[in-house]
Amino acid sequence: MANYSSNQFKNGMKVMIDGDPCSMVDVEFVKPGKGQAFTRVRLRNLLTGRIWERTFKSNESVESADVMDSDLEYLYNDGEMWHFMDPNSFDQVAADKNAVGEADKWLKEQDKCVVTLWNDNPISVTPPNFVELEVVETDPGLKGDTAQGGSKPATLSTGAVVRVPLFIEQGEVLRIDTRTGEYVSRAN
Amino acid sequence: MQDELWRPGAPIRNLRVRAAMLARIRGFFAERKVLEVETPVLSKCAVSDPFIDSLEVGFGFQPGIEDERLYLQTSPEYAMKRLLAAGSGDIYQMAKVFRNGESGRRHNPEFTMLEWYRLGFDDQRLMDEVAALIQTVVPELSVTCRSYADLFEQELGLDPHRAELAELQRVCREHVDAPFEDNDRDTWLNLLMSHVLEPRLRGAVFIHSYPASMAALARVRADDSGRLVAARFELFVDGVELANGYHELTDAREQARRLASDQRQRAMLGLPQRPLDQRLVQALEAGLPECAGVALGVDRLVMLALKAEGLREVVSFMHERA
Numbered sequence: 082m083a084n085y086s087s088n089q090f091k092n093g094m095k096v097m098i099d100g101d102p103c104s105m106v107d108v109e110f111v112k113p114g115k116g117q118a119f120t121r122v123r124l125r126n127l128l129t130g131r132i133w134e135r136t137f138k139s140n141e142s143v144e145s146a147d148v149m150d151s152d153l154e155y156l157y158n159d160g161e162m163w164h165f166m167d168p169n170s171f172d173q174v175a176a177d178k179n180a181v182g183e184a185d186k187w188l189k190e191q192d193k194c195v196v197t198l199w200n201d202n203p204i205s206v207t208p209p210n211f212v213e214l215e216v217v218e219t220d221p222g223l224k225g226d227t228a229q230g231g232s233k234p235a236t237l238s239t240g241a242v243v244r245v246p247l248f249i250e251q252g253e254v255l256r257i258d259t260r261t262g263e264y265v266s267r268a269n
Numbered sequence: 270m271q272d273e274l275w276r277p278g279a280p281i282r283n284l285r286v287r288a289a290m291l292a293r294i295r296g297f298f299a300e301r302k303v304l305e306v307e308t309p310v311l312s313k314c315a316v317s318d319p320f321i322d323s324l325e326v327g328f329g330f331q332p333g334i335e336d337e338r339l340y341l342q343t344s345p346e347y348a349m350k351r352l353l354a355a356g357s358g359d360i361y362q363m364a365k366v367f368r369n370g371e372s373g374r375r376h377n378p379e380f381t382m383l384e385w386y387r388l389g390f391d392d393q394r395l396m397d398e399v400a401a402l403i404q405t406v407v408p409e410l411s412v413t414c415r416s417y418a419d420l421f422e423q424e425l426g427l428d429p430h431r432a433e434l435a436e437l438q439r440v441c442r443e444h445v446d447a448p449f450e451d452n453d454r455d456t457w458l459n460l461l462m463s464h465v466l467e468p469r470l471r472g473a474v475f476i477h478s479y480p481a482s483m484a485a486l487a488r489v490r491a492d493d494s495g496r497l498v499a500a501r502f503e504l505f506v507d508g509v510e511l512a513n514g515y516h517e518l519t520d521a522r523e524q525a526r527r528l529a530s531d532q533r534q535r536a537m538l539g540l541p542q543r544p545l546d547q548r549l550v551q552a553l554e555a556g557l558p559e560c561a562g563v564a565l566g567v568d569r570l571v572m573l574a575l576k577a578e579g580l581r582e583v584v585s586f587m588h589e590r591a
Contacts, residue, residue: 088370109373109374110371110372110373110374110376111373111463111464112320112371112373112376113459113462113463113510114503114510114513115318115320115483115485115513116320116455116456116459116483117319117320117456117459118320118370118371119459119460119463119464121464133446134445134446135446135447135448136445136446136447136460136464137447137449138449138451138456139370141449
């Protein structure tokens, strides 16, 4: 594996810190007028999500992490693992509960997700920013109530529960922003 | 967001403020009868400080053939001291200086430095004048003064002059995730200063009487409790390092010794050996008048006056746009 010297650090770089793959969120050069330079790095542990700051001396080096993001298609969940496929090579990978985490409630078959692989193993899954999901359960819609505010909970096909406007009916397909978990519009 | 790199990073209105500030600075020195000078940006010698890296330039009489290696100045200090020794009297200059590898929110490989020297001043008198200068530019700034030892003792319960390496390292690691090893006390002091103490400094704060090991080109004297300290000060404004000043070393032998000691430290750290400025030593031998001098980062001063977040808001074209 390659090594990066602290002078080469930049945002987004993936490195191994204390045995875990981490991503550099923010890199700041700290140099007293007299005395040696430091590089202060805000790091995110890609396994645990923890964010913290570490300081490196100049020319200290760290090992790069074999981490890459791939666009994979979500196939199915076998009850234990979530299966994804590379649409070009048809290679498949399986991600566990740890890697999928919160993304679980937005995963719809055949949607493209960003799967982060470390040494070819999935460590996190990012769903598309917008997904279209069917309402499987909600209180009956109020006809004509398209302008007024007010909302109610609706359960979607993936099990996610979101707040939707009162006029939404069971069986409708909705567009949801997965970053905020909010209803955007009807899908059609 | 699309970024068009041909455009200046700083808004034009900030450049107008900058220009007005430069004019006010020149007015400040004209009023006090301090002479504006210019010295070479390209020098045959490089700064000795192991932690400042000079940019190299190949000079040649024919294109593509280097006859002489020159160095872009990292500060006009050596040349200005030669002028002082030659009888210039009080002098100042605003010059572009260059530092290899320094790039970040508050660093750019080239920046504008204001440097001045006052005959007969000590560090205390010069601090007063620095305060007067920055208050002509940023009038609402409150100015306070603390010794390096008081700062460390009050904020961290640590005596920076006497604490052992292991203790400095332990206290530092309570505050900073810095698992590397380093057996230079100054490294840990600098780390505590830049990561823990500087962010706590509000308003304009002079920190003075540095540990003797950080004297650079300041003279060393005994403080009230008999500890050897450097007659050196730094000015921080809202935690940003803005200026560095000395009651200047005038002893030529001590100067030669410090240059040689820097060179040895460079060798130990595997850093390039560059020609030492013996003309500076000769100038001190001829007689540098008793004086105090200070260097101040002009871009950072403009940044503070405009309450800007980074240099890019006050420098027309930073490194990535140059």
